């Protein structure tokens with residue numbers, strides 16, 4: 153099934169596949185497993201339920217690779233509306249916004265995309281920190297990393313604990329991590345969800361896993377705040393061991409899960425007193441996010457195919 157990862161990820165960039173898949177009624181039912189809903193109200197309601205269970209949240213307004221400034225501006229406005237709504241519901245304190253820089257202009261070619269994305273991300277950061285929330289930058293394919301880390305550095309001049317996701321699969325990651333382990337530096341370590349060529353990334357799952365463990369060691373023994381973004385039971389167990397060895401209590405690192413994935417494990421860790429944060433995506437532009445989830449795990453794909461066949 154691992155062999156299907158590449159072709160499924162290729163679908164995420166195909167306009168034809170997008171129009172076919174998003175048009176199927178059954179797709180919606182499967183998407184609902186991974187996406188909290190279409191509106192700000194849905195996102196706030198989901199955040200409220202998770203918080204009632206003792207889980208922290210990081211919210212993602214779905215969308216990526218925005219190709220015009222109006223769309224990028226609308227994404228920034230959507231985050232500002234979300235932060236307002238969370239504040240009104242008493243849920244902003246301690247919440248986190250997860251932002252894909254390509255959704256706020258990084259991929260624009262009509263203007264300086266990095267500068268545009270920085271301006272948008274700064275507005276989101278100012279609003280988030282003003283409301284007692286935080287910002288973490290998602291990380292996208294390898295061509296965007298230099299720009300993303302540059303924007304991170306600039307944002308941290310005003311808001312030092314802006315976080316960033318780092319992909320263990322990329323060969324450059326050890327070098328990047330060396331600059332990201334200072335006091336308070338929040339880093340979400342993930343395996344990496346994009347289809348990367350062998351010249352820049354580990355492609356075999358066991359190589360990615362080993363790289364993930366090496367990166368966890370660097371983060372856990374560093375001075376920053378590690379955020380372990382993995383559903384993998386082995387990675388979670390190793391994170392626990394490394395945190396104990398490094399003398400980190402439950403407030404000095406956290407586990408992160410994607411919404412809808414291993415909810416029992418999220419609650420188990422929470423019941424043990426660990427800090428657990430759930431990544432909550434919402435909005436209508438779910439196609440890219442959804443295809444990455446299908447590519448990640450055979451069972452997700454089988455679930456989708458079964459639903460498709462049972463509806464004829």
Ligand SMILES: Cc1cc2nc3c(=O)[nH]c(=O)nc-3n(C[C@H](O)[C@H](O)[C@H](O)COP(=O)(O)OP(=O)(O)OC[C@H]3O[C@@H](n4cnc5c(N)ncnc54)[C@H](O)[C@@H]3O)c2cc1C
Nearest residue numbers: 290291317342343344345381382383384408409410413431
């Ligand atoms: C909070 C969070 C934020 C993320 N942000 C980014 C980002 O900014 N950029 C990026 O490139 N990627 C991001 N990712 C995705 C990440 O890169 C991986 O693609 C994704 O998490 C799958 O890798 P994994 O570590 O969960 O383990 P995998 O290698 O996918 O799975 C390993 C094992 O975990 C268990 N498992 C996995 N999924 C399930 C499931 N649905 N049900 C039961 N068991 C399961 C199974 O035992 C499986 O064998 C993020 C992931 C998380 C959790």
